[in-house]
Amino acid sequence: MNIQQEIEMLTKEVESQALKTSEQLESFRLEYLSKKGKIPALFQRFREVDASERKEVGRVLNVLKNQAEDLFKVAKDEIETTSSAPEATFDASAPGIPFSTGSRHPLRLVANQLYEVFSRIGFIVAEGPEIEDDWHNFSALNFPEEHPARDMQDTFFIMNDPSMALRTHTSSVQVRMMETRKPPLRMIMPGRVYRNEAISARAHCFFHQVEGIYIDKNVSFADLKQTMLYFSRELFGADTQIRLRPSYFPFTEPSAEMDISCTVCKGKGCNICKYTGWVEILGCGMIHPNVLKNCDIDPEEYTGFAFGMGIERIAILKYQVKDLRLFSQNDIRFLKQFTGE
Ligand code: DAH
Numbered sequence: 001m002n003i004q005q006e007i008e009m010l011t012k013e014v015e016s017q018a019l020k021t022s023e024q025l026e027s028f029r030l031e032y033l034s035k036k037g038k039i040p041a042l043f044q045r046f047r048e049v050d051a052s053e054r055k056e057v058g059r060v061l062n063v064l065k066n067q068a069e070d071l072f073k074v075a076k077d078e079i080e081t082t083s084s085a086p087e088a089t090f091d092a093s094a095p096g097i098p099f100s101t102g103s104r105h106p107l108r109l110v111a112n113q114l115y116e117v118f119s120r121i122g123f124i125v126a127e128g129p130e131i132e133d134d135w136h137n138f139s140a141l142n143f144p145e146e147h148p149a150r151d152m153q154d155t156f157f158i159m160n161d162p163s164m165a166l167r168t169h170t171s172s173v174q175v176r177m178m179e180t181r182k183p184p185l186r187m188i189m190p191g192r193v194y195r196n197e198a199i200s201a202r203a204h205c206f207f208h209q210v211e212g213i214y215i216d217k218n219v220s221f222a223d224l225k226q227t228m229l230y231f232s233r234e235l236f237g238a239d240t241q242i243r244l245r246p247s248y249f250p251f252t253e254p255s256a257e258m259d260i261s262c263t264v265c266k267g268k269g270c271n272i273c274k275y276t277g278w279v280e281i282l283g284c285g286m287i288h289p290n291v292l293k294n295c296d297i298d299p300e301e302y303t304g305f306a307f308g309m310g311i312e313r314i315a316i317l318k319y320q321v322k323d324l325r326l327f328s329q330n331d332i333r334f335l336k337q338f339t340g341e
Contacts, residue, residue, distance in 0.1 A: 003045055004053075007060050010038055014068045019075035022083075028075075032068050039065050106338040107208055107327055110315045111190050114210055117234040118188050121227070123212065126187045128173035130194070134163050136172040140179075140294040141251040156194050156205075166194035170211035171251060171308060174287075177213070178295035183302045184216035190311070201323040208311040213287065215297065215304030221254070221286060224305035228284065232260050235314070241267065243278060252285025252306055263317050272320070279317060282309035 001009070014032060019025050032039050042061055049057050115125055128136075138150055148154055149168055158164040173189035189211040197203040214223065225244065232240045241261040249255040259280050262273035269275040284307035289299035312327055319338060321327070326334050 003042065003049060003057055004060070007042060007057070007064055010042070011060075011064050011067065014064065014071060017071065019071065020079075022079055025072065025075055025079060029072060033072060039068055100332065103332060103335045104339050105327075105335060106315045106319060106321070107311050109338055110311050110318065111208070111210065113235060114188065114190070114231070114311075114314075117231050118212065121186075121230065123186045123188050123214075126173060126177050126189050127191060128167075128170070128176045128189065130167055130192055131158065131164055132167040132172045134165070136175045137165055137167050137169075140175040140291065141171055142288050142290045142294070143250045147250065152196075154196055156196055166206075167191075168195055169193050169308060170209040171306070174211055174213050174251075174306060175291070175295060178215070178292070178297055183297060183304070184214075185304070186214050186216075188212040199325065201325065204312075204324050204328065206328075207324075209308055210311060211306065211308045213304055213306045215287065215292075215302050217302060219303045219305060221305070224284060224286070224307070227305070228258055228282075228307065232281075236260055236263050236318070239266070244284075247283060247285075249283055249285055251288050251291050252283075253288045255283065255285035258282050258284055258307075260317075264320065272317075281313060281317070282307050284308070 010032070017024075017028055019028055029037075031037055034040075042064075046054075046057060046061060119125075138147070143150065155168050156166040158166075170189050170191045170193060173191065177185060177187060177189070191209065192206055193209050194206045197205055199205060214227065225242075228244075229242050232242050239261075240263070243259050244256040245259065247255045247257040257280055259278035261267040262270060262277055262279055264270050264272045265277070267277040269277050273279050284305065287304040287306050292299040292302065292304070312324055315321060315327070316324070
């Protein structure tokens, strides 16, 4: 067989190759492309080709070589990508892959219950910013200049603008609402608040509050007391008692701290209520005339009450949680205990 016939024959052979597996690929390489393969052997013989035929034989030989190399490369790529891809099998009868869903947070459950209870007596929900200016967090609320809450030890101020702080209470939202709306106002304001406290089972550098205000003509302390009694019984049970103790807040006058009868021992005395039968849950009072004036509400025409409570505190009492830190650790085993999921 002369060299030209042989090139023609090999070309046909190469074209008819099925290279589907890595074994087929390897034997193709050995047979045609490797040093001792058929194509390099033809290049050896090419040296003996007559000068008159060299040009044409050289051309077809190179075409054959390129064709074999291309075929090899394409098949190699194909085999490599398909072997590294995951098995494309689908078993419709296999059981589903279970994934765990989240759970409603106990603080959210308490907040939702508060919204529900207060909405029944006409309160709406309002929110305000967590980074607050001095006016809304302190001055408008009648805080004197030297009040300890204005101290760096108690409040997180913003370093590059010390007139701004992380709000220390939701009472700042009272001010924002009174400034922008006209009485009658009946609203609760939930949100996160911040205080510079060492983190322990009983304190954290942030917690949540719900503030409430009711401002209208002739709102009295009796309205405050009745509203507090109503919501306490809705939240903690119909046999709950409340008591108000005189207290001081710059933004209310008179001010009071409110206790409810211990939900655990029903007033008999236990370690939750420290054997007093009562647990403190909120601060409240009649809105100070200076605060109303600061918000352009005439204290001769309108009066109002306000109250503020920690949501964690309510949740701790309701669910008897022993450690405040559990609320912010996001352990699903803890969180799932409150929704019964
Ligand atoms: N702002 C108070 C605090 O953070 C709670 C409070 C007390 C809010 C009395 C009120 C109120 O609106 O009338 O401790």
